[in-house]
Amino acid sequence: MDMTKVLVIGSISDLGLIGLAQKVESPEIHYLLLGGGDATQLGKYGVTKVYTLSAQVDEASLAETLVNLISTNNYSVIITPPVNKYFKTTIPIAAQKTSAPVLVDVLDLKQGGNTFEVTLNGVGNRAQVTVKVTDRVFLMAPPARFKPVEKVTTVTTESLQPKAITGIKVVSTEEKPKGKVRIEDAELIVSVGRGFKKQEDLKLAFELAEVLGAEIGCSRPIAADLKWLSEDHWVGLSGHKVRPKLYMAVGISGQPQHLAGMMESKTVVVINSDPNAPFFKNCDYGVVEDLYKFVPALTKKLREILKK
Amino acid sequence: MEILALVKLALDTGQLRVSETKVDIDSTPLKISDIDRNAVEEAVRIKEKAGGRVRVITALKYGPLTRRQQEAESLLREVLAMGADEAYLIVDNALINSDQLLTAKAIAATIRKLGNYDLIIAGEATIDGYTSQVGGPRVAAELGIPVITFVRELRVEGNKVTAKRDLEDAIQTVEAQLPVLVTVTREINVPRIPPLLQIRAAMKKPINRLGLADLGISMKSPVEVTNIVPIQVKRKGVIIKDGTVDEKVDKLIQALIQEGIITPPR
Numbered sequence: 001m002d003m004t005k006v007l008v009i010g011s012i013s014d015l016g017l018i019g020l021a022q023k024v025e026s027p028e029i030h031y032l033l034l035g036g037g038d039a040t041q042l043g044k045y046g047v048t049k050v051y052t053l054s055a056q057v058d059e060a061s062l063a064e065t066l067v068n069l070i071s072t073n074n075y076s077v078i079i080t081p082p083v084n085k086y087f088k089t090t091i092p093i094a095a096q097k098t099s100a101p102v103l104v105d106v107l108d109l110k111q112g113g114n115t116f117e118v119t120l121n122g123v124g125n126r127a128q129v130t131v132k133v134t135d136r137v138f139l140m141a142p143p144a145r146f147k148p149v150e151k152v153t154t155v156t157t158e159s160l161q162p163k164a165i166t167g168i169k170v171v172s173t174e175e176k177p178k179g180k181v182r183i184e185d186a187e188l189i190v191s192v193g194r195g196f197k198k199q200e201d202l203k204l205a206f207e208l209a210e211v212l213g214a215e216i217g218c219s220r221p222i223a224a225d226l227k228w229l230s231e232d233h234w235v236g237l238s239g240h241k242v243r244p245k246l247y248m249a250v251g252i253s254g255q256p257q258h259l260a261g262m263m264e265s266k267t268v269v270v271i272n273s274d275p276n277a278p279f280f281k282n283c284d285y286g287v288v289e290d291l292y293k294f295v296p297a298l299t300k301k302l303r304e305i306l307k308k
Numbered sequence: 309m310e311i312l313a314l315v316k317l318a319l320d321t322g323q324l325r326v327s328e329t330k331v332d333i334d335s336t337p338l339k340i341s342d343i344d345r346n347a348v349e350e351a352v353r354i355k356e357k358a359g360g361r362v363r364v365i366t367a368l369k370y371g372p373l374t375r376r377q378q379e380a381e382s383l384l385r386e387v388l389a390m391g392a393d394e395a396y397l398i399v400d401n402a403l404i405n406s407d408q409l410l411t412a413k414a415i416a417a418t419i420r421k422l423g424n425y426d427l428i429i430a431g432e433a434t435i436d437g438y439t440s441q442v443g444g445p446r447v448a449a450e451l452g453i454p455v456i457t458f459v460r461e462l463r464v465e466g467n468k469v470t471a472k473r474d475l476e477d478a479i480q481t482v483e484a485q486l487p488v489l490v491t492v493t494r495e496i497n498v499p500r501i502p503p504l505l506q507i508r509a510a511m512k513k514p515i516n517r518l519g520l521a522d523l524g525i526s527m528k529s530p531v532e533v534t535n536i537v538p539i540q541v542k543r544k545g546v547i548i549k550d551g552t553v554d555e556k557v558d559k560l561i562q563a564l565i566q567e568g569i570i571t572p573p574r
């Protein structure tokens with residue numbers, strides 16, 4: 001294994017990850033570019049070799065292609081975005097076959113000789129964990145976390161021919177309704193949970209959000225089980241990570257997997273009828289009240305005060 | 309039908325014991341990782357239809373072993389009470405704090421040792437690791453069988469599996485032949501809460517212990533954890549619980565103005 005060799009896997013919009021690759025000492029950076037795009041752009045940041053795929057393939061086939069690429073080039077660090085279930089399935093297969101750990105939600109990497117020290121969010125996003133690795137490692141991190149420095153290089157490109165692996169047959173694909181909320185970027189969020197009894201009742205939260213100029217967030221059951229809102233509203237460990245100025249949780253109990261997604265909010269307001277809801281231990285202002293009484297009254301008062 | 313369910317005894321992240329600067333892993337209680345209950349439930353439902361048996365495999369990841377083994381066994385009784393027939397508990401100091409590579413090797417070696425299997429069911433992710441690696445893709449890769457991840461509807465007919473995968477922007481329906489490994493989402497079912505009678509009956513079901521030596525594994529974890537610092541956010545914790553609804557509204561609005569979140573026009 002060559003400690004300087006790094007492979008970044010991602011689309012053209014994931015090139016922030018080159019910033020993480022640059023933390024390796026005098027790295028030789030290769031990029032497996034998925035989904036097309038201008039490969040020469042990657043040369044601005046010191047990437048010397050770009051691989052592309054001749055066809056879009058399923059997870060098992062991409063994993064196989066990766067295993068071959070890794071054994072040919074002997075990478076020590078392989079970096080990918082965590083963004084979707086396609087990567088979440090592909091990467092562990094490739095990692096197991098190349099005997100490597102995968103560290104997820106990586107914050108930083110420091111190299112001391114033959115050892116990488118990696119910090120990451122772990123324990124269900126409740127702690128910062130530091131680990132040492134002395135051999136090949138896969139890192140997953142959100143590209144926006146890093147900023148690559150410019151370093152112009154010449155890029156050579158090569159197209160890989162992935163082999164289709166049979167075993168699983170796709171019968172049909174049914175698109176999900178798409179939302180267009182970018183909850184990650186919202187300044188103010190009113191977030192709804194199972195305290196709402198019916199889908200129509202969400203109207204109460206929408207009216208409040210409108211007066212505040214806030215986006216609507218939600219807990220997992222609202223998006224995944226009940227499908228009352230599209231998944232772009234979903235906040236938490238398995239949903240989106242948000243960091244607004246105001247996070248107002250209405251009828252959400254405050255389970256650790258929900259908290260994991262909104263820990264970085266500045267001011268947290270909780271509205272819940274149960275004084276023992278765990279969320280009250282993690283809030284700045286907690287109102288113990290029935291949301292069906294409180295939310296309309298709050299909306300009305302805010303309208304008066306804000307003259308809306 | 310020989311069904312295996314992979315269950316992690318995870319750190320109860322809702323009850324994490326923390327001091328100012330450290331997470332005290334050793335004194336944090338364990339619980340069955342939530343989605344692994346869905347995995348067991350699905351396994352038991354398939355057994356109830358197709359016949360056969362359900363065996364549960366777990367690799368204990370947290371020490372100290374002297375105390376955790378007892379804790380592990382009583383947690384495993386819960387999934388046995390749900391209808392699993394037998395449990396395999398992999399206990400070894402080398403697994404404490406180890407990474408997913410070694411955990412997956414240990415689980416796969418146990419599966420090989422058990423012999424025949426048709427279907428392996430795991431959870432989509434654990435509450436503490438939350439990596440979606442171990443039970444699914446890694447164990448399947450180790451065994452050399454196909455894996456279907458993030459399944460929210462599963463049908464087994466004869467030798468054929470039909471599954472609906474819950475992806476970000478689509479529901480994908482796939483088919484495969486047994487043997488196959490499936491990871492399930494939390495939405496696939498509602499895990500049963502076993503009645504007392506079943507819990508008693510579960511006391512008689514076998515829990516078998518294995519060490520890495522029994523599995524012929526001598527490798528060490530490639531990752532060494534050197535520090536765990538809790539992410540703690542100091543919150544004001546002002547609870548507004550007295551008075552009428554309107555009084556509470558006024559108190560909250562005062563707070564929002566103070567925090568500079570809303571600014572009433574003059």
Ligand SMILES: Cc1cc2nc3c(=O)[nH]c(=O)nc-3n(C[C@H](O)[C@H](O)[C@H](O)COP(=O)(O)OP(=O)(O)OC[C@H]3O[C@@H](n4cnc5c(N)ncnc54)[C@H](O)[C@@H]3O)c2cc1C
Pocket residue numbers: 192193194195196218219220221222234235236237238239240250251252253254255256257258261271272273274277289290291292341342343433434435494
């Ligand atoms: C691996 C894993 C990942 C997960 N990821 C996520 C995630 O990303 N996001 C997420 O949210 N969850 C996630 N979950 C699920 C999480 O554990 C909880 O089950 C979920 O957050 C609960 O949603 P809830 O608070 O809306 O519902 P509940 O827990 O049912 O809470 C409803 C709350 O509403 C209150 N309430 C009821 N009626 C009223 C009323 N009239 N007025 C005021 N309050 C009322 C109740 O007191 C209660 O506190 C995950 C779970 C696992 C295992």
Ligand SMILES: Nc1ncnc2c1ncn2[C@@H]1O[C@H](COP(=O)(O)O)[C@@H](O)[C@H]1O
Pocket residue numbers: 314315316317341343344347365366367368369408411415429430431432433434437438439440441442443444
């Ligand atoms: N130590 C373990 N023992 C048994 N099964 C496990 C273990 N760790 C993870 N799994 C299985 O792998 C799935 C994904 O786990 P993770 O990679 O930790 O998110 C879980 O839902 C379990 O089914």
